[in-house]
Structures are given as structure tokens and as C-alpha cells.
Amino acid sequence: MKKITVLLIISVAFLCACNSNKWIRKTVAKQNKFIATLEQHQVEDEIVHKKYNHPIKIDLADFKRLMEDLRYIEQAGFIGEDKENAIFQTVEIDRLAPVLADALAKADDSQRIRFTSFNQGKAFIFSVSRETEGVMFVEPDGRLNIAFHLINSEIDPIESSPPNPGISRVDPLKIKSSDMTIIPTRYTELFTFETGKQAPMWIVANLETLKETADSEQISIVDVKKNAPPAAASAPKNTKTKTEKATPAQASETMLQKDIKNKLKYLKELLDEGLISEKDYDVKKMELLDKLD
Secondary structure (H helix, E strand, O other): OHHHHHHHHHHHHHHHHHHHEEEEEEEEEEEOOEEEEEEEEEEOOEEOOOOOOOOOOOOHHHHHHHHHHOEEEEOOOOOOOOEEEEOOOHHHHHHHHHHHHHHHHHOOOOOEEEEEEEEEEEOOOOEEEEEEEEEEEEOOOOEEEEEEEEEEEEOOOOOOOOOOHHHOOOOHHHOOOOOEEEOOOOOEEEEEOOOOOEEEEEEEEEHHHHHHHHHHHHHHHHHHHHHOOOOOOOOOOOOHHHHOOOOOOOOOHHHHHHHHHHHHHHHHHHHHOOOOOHHHHHHHHHHHHHOOO
């Protein structure tokens, strides 16, 4: 009897603690492939103001570039080799980036964004459903934080529907070890805890450097095009085989730039979906760029 009483007291205390310390979530967008919510921390019925730099507007093109560059290394253990993969597929970026950018523009200084995205990944024979979940917020100094709880985690096919990310109790900011590690870029770095240890699934992005990186690459594409020699300039005017084919020199700046970007994006999509290898991607990318010389 005494044991039952003690268990009841512990249960009641646990429930009270959960009710006094929780995250309040508001759904801002939900489809069958993703969900995004605004969440704020509540302790004893009081909202904890985190002083995030919200609302904030981030250029959609820059935001997509950030998501495209997010990659991670998955440790394979003793038998296999470590694998480098993209966190988001191209189709995920196209549907999720506008939603997350809009959520950041609507959030206040106490709200962070929690998101979950579902995709189809390649398995040994059949494709499998996968889930990526995390939170994001912008610090007062203007740096964008993205911390993941799950990255392309396979969903049990027995489940009738994907898990509801709105009821997740895991705080990605508290994950200190994982068999996955996000790869830093020129404008991102892994978050470092006070102990000096890096968080493997928590990345911090410098938005100013991100903007500079995106702008410099945009300028580079235009410069390469401008310096490209007019391949058709020396061709005889009465040569039909030459005049029937469009060359980069004959195309306008806008059309050429759009064509280059579309081809590079298509190659990136093939790589992300595992349809081509990293080596094939690099070779085809160089072949495309060589055409501009």
C-alpha cells in the first residue's frame, strides 16, 4: 500500500512539473510532406522571453542556398565507410524554404520555429520514408541557428502515418552526441557548448557571410559569361549547320545565366537523390562550366 502511495505521489509530481514547464506550439503551415510551428517556452504559466532577433526577413534565395549547402557525415561503424549526404533534397527545399522564411518573418522574440520534413530515400531495394526534424532561431547578434533532432531518419513502414512532430518532447539544443555530424561551410560552424564540446547536429550560420557568398557566386557566373569568347563569330554566314544551333554567345545574359543555374540545380538534384555519384557530379559540373570558356 505504501509503495502504491509513493508511486502516485511521484506521478503527480511529474505531471505537475511537465505542466509547469512546457513548450506552447502554434502551427503556421502543415501539409502531408512537412509541418512548421512557432513554439515558445512556458514556465509556471509565464512565457520565457528568449530575446531572439525576431521577426527577421531573410532573402529566399539566400535561405535556399543555405539549405542546399547543409550536408552531414553519417558514421558507418567498423564495417562500412562514413557517408556524406545532403540533409535536404531539392524538392524539400522548394516546398519548405518559403515556409520557414515566412515563419521567421512572423515570429516574435520569444518564439522559435520547429519544423519536420518528410522525403523518400533510397534503401537496398525499395525507397523508404524518412523524417528530418529540428528547430531554428536567430540570435540577437544576427546569427541563424539550426539544431536537428532527426536527420533523414527512416520511418517504420508498419506505422500507418508519420509521427506528429507537434508532440515531440525532444529539445534539439540538448543533443550532445550523435552518429551524424553536420559539415561546416564557409559561413557556418558547429555550436560549441560551455564545456568546449561541439554539438554535432547544431549549426550556426553567419547571415552576412552567407549573403556575400551567394552574391559573389552570382557575380562569378556573370563574369565567366562575359569573358567567354564568341564561339560563332568566325563561322561563315552561309553555314547552315552553324546558324541552326544556338551558342552561349548568341544567347542573352539572362537566358544564359538561367540555363546555367537550371543545369547545375538539376545535377545537384541527381546527386542528392543518389542517382549519380559525387565523382560523376564533379565531372559533369566541370564539363558544363568548361563550355563557357
